[in-house]
Amino acid sequence: MSLVAxxxxxxDDPLARAAVEMALSRxxxxxxxxxxxxxxxxxxxxxxxxxxxxxxxxxxxxxxxVCRRIRKEDTLPVILLTARGDDLDVVLGLEAGxxxxxVKPIEPRVLDxxxxxxxxxxxxxxxxxSTYGDLVVDRDALKVTRAGRDVRLTxxxxxxxxxxxxxxxxxxxxQQLLAEVWEQTYPGDGRVVDACVQRVRAKLGDDPAxxxxxxxxxxxxxxxxxx
Amino acid sequence: xxxAGGTDTTARTNAMDxxxxxxxxxxxxxxxxxxxxxAGGARAGGWKGLRGRAxxxxxxxxxxxxxxxxxxxxxxxxxxxLNREAILRRTTDGVVAEFQGTLGRLVPNYxxxxxxxxxxxxxxxxxxxxxxxxxxxxxxxxxxxxxxxPGRVPPEEVAWLGVPVPADFLREADTYLVHRRIEHRxxxxxxxxxxxxxxxxxxxxxAIVAQDLRxxxxxxxxLASSILAVDGVVLALALALALLTARGVLVPVRxxxxxxxxxxxxxxxxxxxxxxxxxxxxxxTTFNRTAERLESNIGELRAMEEASRRFVAxxxxxxxxxxxAMTALTDVLRREDTSEPDLxxxxxxxxDGVGRLRTLVDHLIEISRYDANTATLVLDDVILAEALxxxxxxxxxxxxxxxxxxxxxxxxxDPRRFDVIxxxxxxxxxxxxxxxxxxxxxxxARGGRPGFTLTVLDHGPGIPDxxxxxxxxxxxxxxxxxxxxxxxxxxxxxxxxxxxxxxxDVTARNAxxxxxxxxxxxxxxxxx
Numbered sequence: 001m002s003l004v005a006x007x008x009x010x011x012d013d014p015l016a017r018a019a020v021e022m023a024l025s026r027x028x029x030x031x032x033x034x035x036x037x038x039x040x041x042x043x044x045x046x047x048x049x050x051x052x053x054x055x056x057x058x059x060x061x062x063x064x065x066v067c068r069r070i071r072k073e074d075t076l077p078v079i080l081l082t083a084r085g086d087d088l089d090v091v092l093g094l095e096a097g098x099x100x101x102x103v104k105p106i107e108p109r110v111l112d113x114x115x116x117x118x119x120x121x122x123x124x125x126x127x128x129x130s131t132y133g134d135l136v137v138d139r140d141a142l143k144v145t146r147a148g149r150d151v152r153l154t155x156x157x158x159x160x161x162x163x164x165x166x167x168x169x170x171x172x173x174x175q176q177l178l179a180e181v182w183e184q185t186y187p188g189d190g191r192v193v194d195a196c197v198q199r200v201r202a203k204l205g206d207d208p209a210x211x212x213x214x215x216x217x218x219x220x221x222x223x224x225x226x227x
Numbered sequence: 228x229x230x231a232g233g234t235d236t237t238a239r240t241n242a243m244d245x246x247x248x249x250x251x252x253x254x255x256x257x258x259x260x261x262x263x264x265x266a267g268g269a270r271a272g273g274w275k276g277l278r279g280r281a282x283x284x285x286x287x288x289x290x291x292x293x294x295x296x297x298x299x300x301x302x303x304x305x306x307x308x309l310n311r312e313a314i315l316r317r318t319t320d321g322v323v324a325e326f327q328g329t330l331g332r333l334v335p336n337y338x339x340x341x342x343x344x345x346x347x348x349x350x351x352x353x354x355x356x357x358x359x360x361x362x363x364x365x366x367x368x369x370x371x372x373x374x375x376x377p378g379r380v381p382p383e384e385v386a387w388l389g390v391p392v393p394a395d396f397l398r399e400a401d402t403y404l405v406h407r408r409i410e411h412r413x414x415x416x417x418x419x420x421x422x423x424x425x426x427x428x429x430x431x432x433x434a435i436v437a438q439d440l441r442x443x444x445x446x447x448x449x450l451a452s453s454i455l456a457v458d459g460v461v462l463a464l465a466l467a468l469a470l471l472t473a474r475g476v477l478v479p480v481r482x483x484x485x486x487x488x489x490x491x492x493x494x495x496x497x498x499x500x501x502x503x504x505x506x507x508x509x510x511x512t513t514f515n516r517t518a519e520r521l522e523s524n525i526g527e528l529r530a531m532e533e534a535s536r537r538f539v540a541x542x543x544x545x546x547x548x549x550x551x552a553m554t555a556l557t558d559v560l561r562r563e564d565t566s567e568p569d570l571x572x573x574x575x576x577x578x579d580g581v582g583r584l585r586t587l588v589d590h591l592i593e594i595s596r597y598d599a600n601t602a603t604l605v606l607d608d609v610i611l612a613e614a615l616x617x618x619x620x621x622x623x624x625x626x627x628x629x630x631x632x633x634x635x636x637x638x639x640x641d642p643r644r645f646d647v648i649x650x651x652x653x654x655x656x657x658x659x660x661x662x663x664x665x666x667x668x669x670x671x672a673r674g675g676r677p678g679f680t681l682t683v684l685d686h687g688p689g690i691p692d693x694x695x696x697x698x699x700x701x702x703x704x705x706x707x708x709x710x711x712x713x714x715x716x717x718x719x720x721x722x723x724x725x726x727x728x729x730x731x732d733v734t735a736r737n738a739x740x741x742x743x744x745x746x747x748x749x750x751x752x753x754x755x
Binding site: 087105173174175176185186187188189190191219220221 | 585603605607608609610613614617618621637639642643645646
């Protein structure tokens with residue numbers, strides 16, 4: 001794919017920063033690489049990147065806090081870089097609103113694939129507008145409204161909703177959703193899907209105990225309620 | 228190493244000494260064979276040290292002796308008191324009876340059973356007095372018989388008794404037969420007195436006797452001293468018996484203390500002899516059991532320490548091997564005059580080394596987390612058929628492996644780790660075995676838990692017999708000298724660790740006429 005993105009990359013270790021910056025540039029992207037969370041937020045507000053790739057361990061404000069602050073203002077896609085062995089980081093990062101996370105060290109090719117997956121515009125070849133109760137999904141305009149009001153979803157959240165609504169009443173496993181929405185090769189971390197579902201439910205005003213739109217199929221995955 | 232060994236031997240010897248030798252040979256406290264403290268020869272620390280060391284013995288002995296003493300004293304006191312009363316009453320009764328009898332004989336018209344006044348005629352008053360006095364008098368018994376009206380007794384006549392008679396006694400004797408014990412100049416006396424009345428109106432006769440009670444006093448004294456003597460002997464015996472019993476308790480206790488010492492010093496094979504079936508025996512049994520558990524626990528710990536040391540040595544070796552190649556090339560890569568083709572070759576070698584190091588580090592981190600019990604499963608509901616196909620396709624193995632798996636079988640497991648398990652087993656089969664490689668999945672319950680088995684079978688030469696029991700151990704490779712294998716040496720160890728994390732297991736065997744067969748069982752419900 002010839003997608004070129006403006007990536008904001010925050011990593012405090014100079015060696016790692018230089019190496020990854022070089023590798024991602026060779027993939028064709030435009031990188032702004034900085035060494036601290038504060039600088040990262042500054043650049044996010046001034047330069048308007050299309051995606052942020054944040055290392056979690058930063059001096060000063062850590063990557064998770066940066067993600068949280070970005071989320072408050074924007075639907076910018078965020079990928080977190082974490083060292084294996086920090087499951088807590090993963091959970092906190094997903095709760096902070098990260099679209100995906102990646103474990104260091106990672107091959108630049110794989111990181112590139114994950115970046116492209118998160119940036120990909122939703123596939124709109126499945127017809128234009130669908131209505132489910134008071135929920136209206138416009139696949140052409142990539143807009144979702146509920147009871148007339150605009151629902152502001154991040155690209156990942158939108159792709160998830162579209163994947164589920166594409167087959168209403170049909171249950172999908174987390175692994176299937178990871179492959180389709182995040183373009184991750186098997187195996188992936190199902191918690192990324194769980195976190196995203198949670199956010200979509202919240203934005204749709206869904207009560208997790210009695211969801212009207214996305215239901216959990218125990219022992220399997222998720223399903224969009226067709227009725 | 229030697230130092231520890233030396234200490235062990237010495238401690239063991241001491242413990243054995245303690246168990247075999249008699250108390251007397253024990254130089255570590257200040258007591259001799261009989262258990263009595265040598266006051267003069269007490270060890271450093273003197274009296275306090277002795278008390279501290281033999282405190283239990285003296286407490287036991289002291290308590291026992293105190294109880295014995297109290298009982299003996301109580302019994303003796305009661306016996307003495309009863310005896311004393313009996314003796315004195317007998318004497319009193321005897322004297323009174325004789326007094327009465329004499330008066331009754333000598334005084335005419337003596338009415339038997341009548342009140343203690345006696346009537347007589349005027350004609351025999353003086354003679355009667357004298358007769359009464361003479362009859363009453365005996366060795367050790369002074370007597371007076373005085374002819375006088377009641378109420379008035381001149382002291383000089385009573386003084387012939389040799390003993391002061393209390394005034395109220397005289398008053399009472401006017402009416403009754405009275406007896407009383409008094410003491411005069413350290414000597415006890417019994418006074419008995421009564422009046423015999425004059426029919427004619429002449430003065431009645433007052434008769435008084437004073438019985439010297441010294442013989443009775445002596446009897447009582449000798450009784451008291453006998454009792455005291457016996458009590459003393461009893462106390463001594465009790466003390467001796469108590470010390471003996473205490474010794475019977477303390478010798479095993481001291482033996483146990485020595486054994487505990489030896490155990491603490493490192494002689495883990497120390498045990499004590501169990502004699503009899505009382506609390507001491509059960510204490511000794513408990514000690515032996517504890518020592519055994521300690522020995523095996525420490526044995527295990529030492530083995531684990533040894534395994535850990537070996538692991539570290541192996542890890543260093545595994546890490547250094549790729550690093551050696553890469554280090555050798557750093558110079559080449561840094562130099563400005565290295566040719567492009569050389570740079571390229573060096574770069575590729577380094578890239579290879581990096582790959583191997585990454586795998587090794589990944590595996591090491593994983594196995595360390597498993598060792599430290601900090602590995603947590605990230606569980607997901609997985610369609611096994613899909614998962615297996617994905618694992619194979621990601622590595623482009625679909626054409627090399629025959630997959631037999633029910634399409635509807637689902638399990639709750641950690642997808643990443645399950646992928647690692649399958650990739651490891653299939654990878655090994657592809658590397659060390661020969662086609663066809665068959666992966667077969669079947670549902671199977673174990674111990675009442677629903678689960679599935681996954682077998683990976685190849686048709687190669689199988690696992691060498693000497694390697695088979697070690698195949699899941701760390702850093703065990705098919706050919707230890709082969710350093711160019713991609714594997715880290717930890718693949719199967721990780722596989723087994725992951726299987727166990729899920730609550731399952733993995734086994735290996737040879738399945739002739741086919742090759743090696745690895746069998747994995749996992750529960751479908753996720754680790755409990």
